[in-house]
Amino acid sequence: MIPFLDLKAQYQQIKREVDVEVSRAMESGQFVLGPDVAAFEDRFAAYCNVEHCVALNTGTSALHLALLAAGIGPGDEVITVSMTFVATTAAVLYCGAKPVFVDVDPRTWTMDPNLIEAAITPRTKAILPVHLHGLMADMDPITDIARRRGLIVIEDAAQAHGAEYRGRRAGSMGSIGCFSYYPGKNLGAFGEGGASVTNDPDLAQRMRLLRDWGQESKYNHVVPGYNYRMDGIQGAVLKVKMNYIEAWTEGRRAAASHYERLLEGKRCGRPAPPAHCRHVYHVYAIEVPERDKVQKALQAAGIATGIHYPIPVHLQKAYANLGCGPGDLPVTEGVASRFLSLPIYSELRPEQIAEVVSQLESAANI
Numbered sequence: 001m002i003p004f005l006d007l008k009a010q011y012q013q014i015k016r017e018v019d020v021e022v023s024r025a026m027e028s029g030q031f032v033l034g035p036d037v038a039a040f041e042d043r044f045a046a047y048c049n050v051e052h053c054v055a056l057n058t059g060t061s062a063l064h065l066a067l068l069a070a071g072i073g074p075g076d077e078v079i080t081v082s083m084t085f086v087a088t089t090a091a092v093l094y095c096g097a098k099p100v101f102v103d104v105d106p107r108t109w110t111m112d113p114n115l116i117e118a119a120i121t122p123r124t125k126a127i128l129p130v131h132l133h134g135l136m137a138d139m140d141p142i143t144d145i146a147r148r149r150g151l152i153v154i155e156d157a158a159q160a161h162g163a164e165y166r167g168r169r170a171g172s173m174g175s176i177g178c179f180s181y182y183p184g185k186n187l188g189a190f191g192e193g194g195a196s197v198t199n200d201p202d203l204a205q206r207m208r209l210l211r212d213w214g215q216e217s218k219y220n221h222v223v224p225g226y227n228y229r230m231d232g233i234q235g236a237v238l239k240v241k242m243n244y245i246e247a248w249t250e251g252r253r254a255a256a257s258h259y260e261r262l263l264e265g266k267r268c269g270r271p272a273p274p275a276h277c278r279h280v281y282h283v284y285a286i287e288v289p290e291r292d293k294v295q296k297a298l299q300a301a302g303i304a305t306g307i308h309y310p311i312p313v314h315l316q317k318a319y320a321n322l323g324c325g326p327g328d329l330p331v332t333e334g335v336a337s338r339f340l341s342l343p344i345y346s347e348l349r350p351e352q353i354a355e356v357v358s359q360l361e362s363a364a365n366i
């Protein structure tokens with residue numbers, strides 16, 4: 001069996017260190033926010049090359065608070081993509097705003113900047129690109145359009161810890177960057193977690209207020225807020241994991257290079273990161289015809305795969321009231337039908353990668 005993800009192997013690697021830190025956190029009695037969370041915030045802000053990190057309970061909360069702090073509300077429109085996890089869209093709807101989808105670039109599977117201008121209306125307030133699978137969206141044209149048209153850029157960097165675009169880290173190019181520390185993410189908590197990062201002290205302050213019930217001081221609520229605080233134990237875990245994130249990321253990149261070498265010349269779409277981007281391979285997706293059949297055959301051969309994502313958000317039943325339908329986003333819909341995510345993690349060994357590719361060759365006509 002080659003699992004899709006191996007969190008147990010990762011835990012074994014850091015067990016000694018993390019167990020000490022978690023015990024210490026428990027003995028401290030600081031179960032919500034506290035010094036471990038604050039220390040993690042400092043480390044993660046430095047990692048992203050930004051001034052402020054606001055640690056939260058989930059990546060969804062990070063998107064929600066980022067939009068609220070940026071002043072997005074009812075009647076506003078936010079330009080985003082449908083090729084993402086539903087949380088990106090849900091956060092816009094939580095604010096009472098309307099998500100407006102644009103299609104993705106068929107080479108990178110991220111927001112196609114050429115389609116943004118046509119989607120702008122007098123109600124447009126923000127652009128919300130998603131750094132899908134760990135590859136940053138084409139941020140130069142996106143931030144350029146935003147500057148010219150007076151729009152805010154919020155990055156959904158939930159899958160892109162440590163990714164870079166022309167040497168700039170994910171989360172540092174928009175007004176706010178939003179991260180998830182869901183356990184399977186490149187930097188994962190031992191439960192739920194998330195954070196927003198920014199260089200703007202006012203936005204950071206607003207998000208700190210909103211995550212803690214809008215309290216300026218105890219029981220003094222100056223704005224209606226939320227309970228979006230990070231647990232102390234998660235701060236302790238994530239602080240330890242910061243010591244490993246770069247090595248793990250390089251492990252993922254090495255695994256991706258190995259896949260790339262073995263898949264060269266094969267008839268399947270593969271990640272094609274532009275030379276100026278550092279892809280961090282949260283997901284290693286390929287495009288294959290007859291994807292569902294191939295996935296079943298791989299499963300039978302003991303290889304677990306995933307699909308990120310099989311139904312784009314604009315075609316989900318839950319969001320039918322947005323009024324979108326089949327054919328609205330042809331590139332998104334096409335890749336959704338062909339995407340297949342192969343196992344990728346730093347513990348994945350070269351012989352396992354060779355086995356995945358060999359089984360893929362038997363299962364698919366590539």
Ligand SMILES: Cc1ncc(COP(=O)(O)O)c(C=O)c1O
Binds near residue numbers: 087181
């Ligand atoms: C692109 C994207 N955005 C947002 C989220 C939401 O993060 P969380 O699950 O931590 O709420 C995820 C997590 O899966 C994601 O992949």
